[in-house]
Amino acid sequence: MAQHSSLPGFRDFYPRDFATRAHIFSAWREAARRFGFEEYDGPPLEALELYTDKSGEEIVRQLYNFVDKGGREVALRPEMTPTFARMVGARAGELRKPIRWFSIPQLFRYERTQRGRLREHFQWNVDIVGEEGVAADAEVVAVALEALCLLGLTEADVVVRLSDRRLMERLLLHAGVPADQLMAAYAAIDKLGRVEERVIRERLETEAGLGPASVDEVFRIFRLGELSALEGAYREVEGVAEELDRLAEFFRIVDDMGLGGFVTFDPTIVRGLAYYTGIVFEIFDRQGVFRAICGGGRYDTLLEAVSGVSLPALGFGMGDVVLKELLADRGLVPEGGAGVDFYLAAVGEEERRVVRRVASRLRSQGYSVLYSLRPAGVRAQLKDADARGARRVVVVGPDEVRSGEVVVREMATGAEERVRLEEL
C-alpha cells in the first residue's frame, strides 16, 4: 500500500478551499470586467531565457527550472509579465492600443532554503500597454482597489503606497549615486523598514559604491518622506519639478476617481524587479501585519527588450495567499458551500425512476438537483439532503405518483407547497 502526499510547498484545494479561491478569483474577474480588461493566458512552462534575460536577480534565483527530455532549458513561470510582454510583442501591430488585458496565472518559485514556504501561488495580473500618461497608472491602481472593495475591504483596511522611479532617480543622482549604480541603490532601499539602517548604509556603500556624504543625502531624502517636503527641499534640482508635477497630476486623477483616501506617496517603495521605469506601488494592510497584497508599476522598456516592440506599459500582480490571510483576518471569507436547489427523495424503486425523470427536467431548466444514487430509507435521504445543503426537498412516494402532486418543502423556512409533479 503506497501512501502519497503533495510535494512540499504545493497546495491541495479541497472544495472548501477551492470555494475561497473562487471567491477571490470572482472579485478579480468582476473588477477587470468593470474596467473593460480582457482575459488572456499563457503557458505555465516557458523557455528559461525568457526570465534570465530581463527579470530581476531575485526572480531568477528562485526559478523552478529544469532541462526537459529534449535538452531544452525551461522554467515554470515565476511571474506573468515576461509571458505578457512576449505575447503582446508578437502581435503588437494588430492589437488595438491601449491594450487592456488581465490574467490569473499560477506562478512557481523554488527556494531551497526556506522550508514551509509555498512554491506556487495564483496571481491576478492586470496590464495596460500603449499609454504613457499617468491616467493609465491611476487606472491600474483603481482596478486593483475595485477588486479589494468587492471583497469587502475599505480605506480603513488597505493603503496603496506609491513612488516614481523617475523622481527617485533624479533625487539619487543629485545625492551622488552613480547612474550605473541606481539598481543597486534601489535594491538596498527596498529593504528600508525591514532591516536595520546600518545594514542598508553598508549596502549603499559597498554594493552601490557611495561615499558617506552621499549615503547621508540618500537617507535625508527618505526621511523627508512626504511629497510636499521633497518639493520644498529639491524642487529646484534638475528634472525634479517635472517629476513632481507628474505625480501631482496622478494624485489629482486618483482624487477624481474617489480613491484619494486609499493612496499615499512613499519613497521607500522601489520594487525589487529591474524592469520598472516609472510609478511603482504596493498595497498593504493599514496595520502593517501582512506582506504586500499587490505590487506593480510602469515598465516602459521591457516590451522592447523582450519582443523588440517599443511600447510603454504598466501593470500589477496581486497574489491569492496574502489576500486570503487578510480576508480571513477581517472575517471576509464566506462560509459554507453552494448547496443545491432540490433534493428529490424516493420511497421505493418505482419512485426512483420518477425521481430520475424529474431530476433531468429540473436540471435542464438550470436547477441544481441531487438524489440518492442507491435505494435508501426516506429518513436517510432527508438527512443526506440536509448535510448537502439542499434548499428544497421533495419526497416522492406511491401516493405522490398516483395523485401526480408532491409537497415541496423549503428547508430554510419549513414552508411547504403542493405542486403538480409535471410542473415541478
Added chain:
Amino acid sequence: MAQHSSLPGFRDFYPRDFATRAHIFSAWREAARRFGFEEYDGPPLEALELYTDKSGEEIVRQLYNFVDKGGREVALRPEMTPTFARMVGARAGELRKPIRWFSIPQLFRYERTQRGRLREHFQWNVDIVGEEGVAADAEVVAVALEALCLLGLTEADVVVRLSDRRLMERLLLHAGVPADQLMAAYAAIDKLGRVEERVIRERLETEAGLGPASVDEVFRIFRLGELSALEGAYREVEGVAEELDRLAEFFRIVDDMGLGGFVTFDPTIVRGLAYYTGIVFEIFDRQGVFRAICGGGRYDTLLEAVSGVSLPALGFGMGDVVLKELLADRGLVPEGGAGVDFYLAAVGEEERRVVRRVASRLRSQGYSVLYSLRPAGVRAQLKDADARGARRVVVVGPDEVRSGEVVVREMATGAEERVRLEEL
C-alpha cells in the same frame, strides 16, 4: 534584441482564444453545478511515483517528468485521477459519501516523437466516490452529456460508446485469455478500428500469449457487437448473465434520464488505462471525424492502491482540444468579445475629470466602463468606442456639464435618451 516564442506544444490564449476556452469551461461548470458536483484542484506538479505506481503504461511513457533542484523526481500532472485519489484518500473518513467532485486541471505530456502535437490541454474531470451501483455510472455519463448539450450539441452530433470490463473479462476468460494477460488483450483490442486486424491478431498472439483458436473467439466476440447478440451467444457462460443484467439496468436508468438516444453499447471500448474495473465509456462525434471527446469509467481499486482506502469510484475526463474542434466544425463557437456597457467620451480637459467621476460611479454599480486614457478628439473617441464594442456611448462636453444632462446613445439601435448626469 531578443525574440522569444512559446515552447513547442504550448498554447498562448489571446483574449479571443481565451473567450472560447471560457465558454467551454463555463458549460463544464454549469453542468457540474446542476448535478451538485463541487469543484476542487490539486497541484500541477506531483511526485513522479504517484503516476509510475498505478497508471497505464501509455501515460507513463509520455510523462513530463524531471528531477527538481532538491533531487526529487517530479512530474507535471498527465492526468487528474491519481491526484484526486490521493486527495480523497487523505480525508476519506471525514468526507460525505458519495463524494461528488469535479476539477478543470491543465494536464501535460511529453512525446519526443510527435512534433506539432500539443503538450498541454485542459480537462474537465468529474468523479463520484463511494457508490458501487450503476446509477452512479449513469450519473457521470449524464453530467458529461449535460455539458455537451449546454454547448449546443445534440443526439445527432455525439454518441456515448460504452462497455464493461467485468463483462469483457468474463468473455475473454471464456475465449481462453489467461487472467494475467487481460490487460495485454485490452491494450490490443483498444486499437480495433484504428489499426489493421492482422496487427491486433499478432499482438494478441505475441503480447497476450493467445493461441489461434482463442484469437478467433476474441474476434467473434467483437464482431457480435450488439448486447443482444452477445446475450444470445454467451449468456450461459459463467458470470456473464450477472454482467448483462447489470448493463441492462444501466441502460434502463439512462433511458429514465431521457438520454437513451445518446448511449450505445460497444465492446471495443476498453480504455488504455490499467486501473478501470467496470463500465468504461468514450464520447465521439457521430460522424467519426474527431478523436474521442471524453473518456472515463469505473476504477474501484485505484483509491486503495494510491491511498490505502478502499472505496469504489468512477469518473471521466473531457479535454478542451477535440471539443473545441467539434464546436468550431458545427459553428457553435460564439464570435465577438464581451464589449463594455458604457464608453464615456470627454470633449476637453475639464470634462475628462467629470468622466472619471461618472465612470467610477457606474463601475461601482456593476457596469463595465471605458474612456480614453489620454486627451483625444471626440471623433477618435467614438471610433475607439465602436472598436471596443461599447453598447452605450455618452459624450460629455461643456454644455452637458453646464446643463447637468447628457445624451446616452444605444449603439445597436441608435436610440438616444437624455439623462441627468448624476443619475447616470
